[in-house]
Amino acid sequence: MSTPETATSREGAIEQHSIDYVPSSERHGKVWHQGPFWFTGNFVLPTMVAGFVGASMGLSVWYSVLAIVLGVGVGTFFMAFHANQGPRMGLPQMIQSRAQFGSRGSTVPFAATVFVYVGFLVFDTVLAEQGLGLIFPDGKLFWYPVLIAVSIVIAVVGHDLLHFVQRWLTYLLIVVFAVLTVVAVVHFSGNPIPAGAPAATAGWDSTAFLVQFSLAAGYNISYSVYVSDYTRYLPRNAPARKLITAVYTGAAFSAVWLMSLGAILASYLPDPDPILALREVGDLLFPGFGLIVVLASVLALISIMGVNAYGAMLTGASALDGFRKVRPTVRLRVVGLIVVGVISLVVALLIPDDYIGSFNNFVLMMLYFLVPWTAVNLVDFYFVRRGQYAIAEILKPDGMYGRWAWRGVTAYLVGFVAMIPFFSTTFYVGPVADALGGADFSFVVGLTVSGLLYLYLSRNLDRGAEAEARAASEAELEGTPR
Structure with missing residues (x-):
């Protein structure tokens, strides 16, 4: 096995690990840090945009909020349980999938995951540029690369x-958006x-309620591919219950808050633009506060752009390693991040101006490709x-x-195919979704079919045979006697 260039990874230094194992001697961090990490990770403008949907389809504010609370509650459940895999395995999230899919069989979920990372990176870039455009005159060709x-740095x-x-x-974010939320309400x-x-x-609309519920659930399920990347440095004996709770609380609280704020803005502002809506409502407190809110949002977007670039690099390197062995060095990370950055820049420049419609389809596509993976991965780990x-x-x-x-x-594959009749997008509506008025419950089908089938198989x-290999693995990775 290849080893990293140095033996340690310390606060403030350039990280040395990538897709390799993090040994016990280098584990650090605190479980409670996962709470604020995932709070900020989910407290970004695309999350707020996900809350626009119910209101845009005629659902009242409170029914929209109810759909959001229920959807986020369900989706975050699956996302948070991946947290326990990081400290137990010491690996990034997606390379763990080799145990269930094989080094090359995991290519499909890897490709879907890179699609998620790059997609979010693109939407975050677009929104951040629009926020900065309220102050600075330079447009896309300047701010997108910057x-x-x-984020790459x-x-x-x-x-x-x-x-x-x-x-x-x-x-x-808590201080700024607490004030903004009170002003809006x-x-x-x-x-x-x-x-x-x-x-x-607005009022009650069953289809709109189900669409908002599914979108909220799918949005947080999509974070499943991130989780172990940021828990793998924790000590191996990190308490599972506290860790899962910290991740769940941070990710669910921020999603419910920001999606609900989005539901309020979409209900009372005709055709709201996320950036302009924040400035308009913020300025109700005093002129200029709206700009403060927007700038705080831009900082959060830049941070999560770094998270998305980091994850895309790890997943891309894992996919490449399945076909050609790579050394997990700093150079690999830098080159991989530059490639991710260039691809994201090109896509951002090509994306249509009506990105909100594109974003909703993007979230649904994430759901379709990632739900069967998360079902198989969690069933394998826990059962x-x-x-x-x-x-x-x-x-x-070739292990x-x-x-x-x-x-x-x-x-x-079986789980994915079973989901197709339940798909509901602007370009395809499955027969079951059509019978339900456009509501998309494909994630329930995918989780159930893929999870139960994998358990049966x-x-x-x-x-x-695996027990003997585990003992040899422990000696190889940690240098302990067999």
């Missing part, structure tokens, strides 16, 4: 800097409904192998887990 370059420094920035931004509840605002005709893996074999493209693990690949898995 914003992406800053953050990602090059790596794990500890990302945690540090996310943690301290939490305090700023007081103003819109105490004044006549503006002409043309959706709230004037099949119960967290016991030969880590060194996972890191070998004992194989290049193509038929159980995981089969469960993934794994009933005769040879765990005895």
Whole structure:
């Protein structure tokens, strides 16, 4: 197995690890840090945009909020349970999938994951540029490269800097958006409904409720591919219950808050633009406060852009390693991040101006490709192998887990196909979704079919051979006697 260039990774230094194992001697960090990390990670403008949907379809504010609370609650459940994998395995999130899919069979979920990372990076770039455009005159051709370059620098420094920035931004965001939320609630509840605002005709709509519920759930399920990247440096004995709770609380609280704020803005402002809506409502407190809100949002966007670039690099390197062994060096990370940055810049420049419609389809596509993966991955970790893996074999493209693990690949593909009748996008509506008025419950089908099928196919898995490999793996990775 290749080793990193140096033996340590310390706060403030450039991270040395990438897709390799983090040994026990280098584990650090605190479980509670996961709370603010995922609060800020989810407290970004795309999250608020996800809350626009219910109101735009005629759902009242409170029904929209209810759909958001329920959807986020369900989606974050699956996302948070990935947190326990990081300290137990010491690996980034997606390379763990080799145990279920094989080093090459994992290419499909890897490709879908890179699509998620780059997609979010693009939407974050677009929104951040619009925010800065309220102050500075330069447009896309200047700010897109600058914003992406800053996010790449953050990602090059790596794990500890990302945690540090996310943690301290939490305090700023809570203060600024607490004031903004109070202003919005007081103003819109105490004044006549503006002409043309959706709230004037909103009420109960079952289809809109189900769409908002599914979108909220799918949005947080999409974060499943991130989680272990930021828990893998924690000590191996990090308490699972506290860790899962910290991740769940941070990710769910921020999503519910910001999506609900989005529902309020979309109900009382005709055709709201996320940047302009924040400035308009913020300036109700005093002229200029809206700009403060926007700038705080831009800082959060730049931070999560670093998170997305970092994850895309890790996943891309994992995919490449399945076909050609790579050395997990700093150079690999830098080159990978530059490639991610260039791709994101090109896509951002090509994306249509009506990005909100594109964003909703993007979230749904994430849901379709990632739900079967998260079902297989969680079932394997908690019910099949119960967290016991030969880590060194996972890191070998031709190790004992194989290049193509038929159980995981089969469960993934069958689950994906089972979801198709439930798809509901602007370009395709499945027959079941059409019968439900456009509501999309595909994630329920995907989770159930892929998870149960993988559990069934794994009933005769040879765990005895794997036990011996685990002992050898521990000696190889940690230098302990067998």
